[in-house]
Amino acid sequence: MTRDGDARTPGVDPEQLWLNPDRPRRGRRPAFSREAITAAAVALADAEGIDAVTMRRVAAEVGAGVMSLYSYAADKDTLLELMVDHVSGELPADGDLTGDWRADLKTVARLQRALMLRHPWLPAALTTRRSLGPRTLAFLEHALAALRPTGLDGATRLEIFAQLTAFVAGHVAHELTQTAAAQAPDRAAAEARYLAKVVEAGRHPELAEALAAPARPVTPEATFTRFLNRLIDGLDTG
Template identity: 55%
Template structure:
């Protein structure tokens, strides 16, 4: 069940207070820290140790602040996660406007998303918990909707496409990173044993199509080429959908 805060924000997040803070003059000493500093520290911690390492106490320690003082800048961990997601989302390198070739524009956006997720491996895990769109996410979404205009998709369909492609990229990067980690830990001996098993009668007699597909000759494609091939199939399916 989704929790709701006092201001109507899901999971304790108030989008209005988060993304459109009122500028109020402060009296006395200037604040010792800033929301931007806290967000940067949380992102660095997640990059180094994973999303599970991000706690209010750990972030406070990283910037040399007391844990309770952090709550005067960021009211809860849910809000901190929203700030982190939008902060790294600003890593997109997008042109000022789409080119008119919607496939090329979306392909560029997806490659940018993949690069961001590889730089911040915790991001695919964090995205399902996102409750609101910050300015960087909205900018990417605006670009995607503008890029899709020549495809003749209306606004709701464009939002579905953006969600579909973002989900594909997140899933692919998660699988990609897991495969790289596994390859590094198991070595060549495991892959040789796997090939022998797939060619054994235990597999070829019961699942001949699977065995043939998994042992087909041909050099392994580069990660970039594999991503491109799968992304192209996704884009082809967009025009085939009703």
């Protein structure tokens, strides 16, 4: 349903969203831009989380009436698409490639992780968006070029990039959860005691062996690098 109660086709029309000029669809041109609206929404999500982003709150941030905002973004789904593409502009789309596709792909992943850590709402947003804006497409083009030395066809390279992005988003989401959990040491201690008792019962020998292994570096960077290396170094291009 629309805000007026009329039925409409769900989803965002990418042609309408990305190929039209930056102007309202109807009425007099307001004294603000789609870019300003999107930047305000991003700042709000960064500060308070994605649930804080409503059309009314964003309108207040830019000093506009909420109805005039709908000229640029029909609903929150559309605004979310704009937000994702806006922050994707922070990713370098014309960086130098070394020709070592594994090294270049790891650089792509690290850039994605840094972006998602700057904008903690982004991993969840990526699971619901349905279109690729111009800034996102520019970085996608760069990533696909990084994979060209593999000799794989374009469709397979696109799948690898999608797999990589899903890995980074999932890892960052887990990383953010772990960071929050670290602020509750009692909970972590309780989890450790629970697992110790599970192992002592003797019914989970595989888990017991895993927990008895020498400790590995557990800093966020070390953990991400270890997982990333395992993923990319194991890719089969044959």
